[in-house]
Amino acid sequence: MNEPYRPSSTESVSPDQEKEKPWKYVGYKVFSRWVASDPSFFVLRRFGTLNARVALSLQDEIVQLEEELDYMDKTYSHRDTPDAHNGTFREDPFDGPLDRQELVRVVLPEKLRKYNSFLNSYADLVSRGTCRPKEISKVRNWLRNLRPTAIDGKECEYIDHDDDLISVHPKFQSPGRDFLESIAFGSRFNRDGIPWLRKWFTRKAPKNVVSLNNEGTFWPNDQRMERVSSVVISLAGLAMLIGPIWALAYLESITHRLAVISCFIVVFFVVLAVTISRLYEALAATAAYSAVLVVFLQTGTASSSQLITKAL
Template identity: 30%
Template sequence: MALPVPVTAGLPFSLGNAAPVVPGRATSPDPVDDKRKNEQTWKYQGYNEFSKWMASDDDFFVLRRFGKLNALAILWLQYRIVNIEDELEAIHETIADAALETGRKNSSFKADEKQEVRRAKLMGDLKGELLTVVDEYITTYSTIRARRRASTRQIANVKNWATRKAVTTNEMRYLNHPGDLISISDRPRPVIHALLNNRLLRKSPIFRKRRYEDTHIDSESTSYASNNRLEAFSNSSIIFLGFGMLLGPMWWLNFVTNNTKRLSIITGFVLLSMVIMSLATVNRPLEVVAATAAYAAVLTVFMQLGAN
């Protein structure tokens, strides 16, 4: 008699191709392609990608200083302190006008703990909360207030990123207050550095910054430039320009014999030197004038030597 065989025709799948099911592990959906990620940025990128992009470069880190709200908070704290000040002054005047038999006095904090409980409480409020808070608040905000405003290029960088709709548009409204936006980087740079730091140079391979996977965003629309290389290029340009400003007029004066023309050459180069130093350095005006005076003295001495 033949043995019965297993019946498999009614199974919805082949036993040989069945994938093992691990208890407690959810089945993963199909991998998300890049196209879907770019179309649904609000789902796959969001604030996580925005914060990473913003932290990847100083030119992207733009925030509001909330000048109006900070001023409002400081005024409110000041209002509370002024009220306490007025009340303390009134208590002092009341005690000064009181009869000696009452035993009230303005000369002892120890006595205030028993006799002038209200004044002791007001002093505790000042010392323990208000004065400390307002002093720290003003000190902290003055540091923020001193930071330079974000440049037009920096604001445009963030606005350009916001067009991908990864963050809710309503929550990007802080970019609509350009006068209140500050850059996280407070390093002063000369005007000539800002002129050289344009889009063409930033995208040049020479000035490209080394990328780090855990820090930088891998995107065709985002380019990172090395500030150190840009500053080195800027400083080198200034040095070569300085050599030209020194040697150029000397050789020119050597071929000119008329004193009026020689003086005109010196005047032109002195004015040009002042303009260049104002654009190429972060010195104060007095320091620029002093450096220009030294430069003019050198050219004047050379003019006298040439005349002799």
């Protein structure tokens, strides 16, 4: 049986030697491959405080130029100043220490271009949002537990800035996918997850990152998890629609019928509130679902009344 490709060390290095000196045989060479192997591992700082400091500094530079331009305009418009045409760019007569034309056409455009470019790039960075705790924990686990000392201690500290971390390639995961992943790979309530389900939802590690201690890293099979998630959500949705119909068919008391409908509405809203970030969307969907159940209730009540009338 062929041994897996191990790019972290040369052929002359034994596993024991690699474990003994990970900083020499692993280092950034393996860590970079591992980070690039899955979007959830590519976590970096956005340096929010430093970006704010730079933005404020650029803003202040422009404010000073704005004040200088206002001073020029007031000076050249004063009644004691020789008459000048302040409504032309082409024949602006003022130059020298107070060159209004150069300020407007050269200095300000360059400063504003730099300021706008910086703000736009940072806005794009901020729009990615903060990292999810489980993404941070994966990287922290590699740095602190799986490969301790492979990366310099000071250079590992970036992973402790939880509120300042972003995913470089954030990938969308459906609520059902998040639920399955928490069950299979573990969560705060079940850290170990379910071994057999985790194995089924895990894909093989990329060849260029296969090396020692990768047994602690799991690469989710995204396609399989999304397919299973779609099936689970579809079945749950059908159950929420078909369940009330069958339940109401066996109940005659209006109180019992209302209790069943209320329970289904509450469950439906709780599920949506947990899986949908916008509360008003969950309320709107719940209102539509409630309207459907009310139709079921009216239909069932009408059928029961007809049966009673016929019996009489």
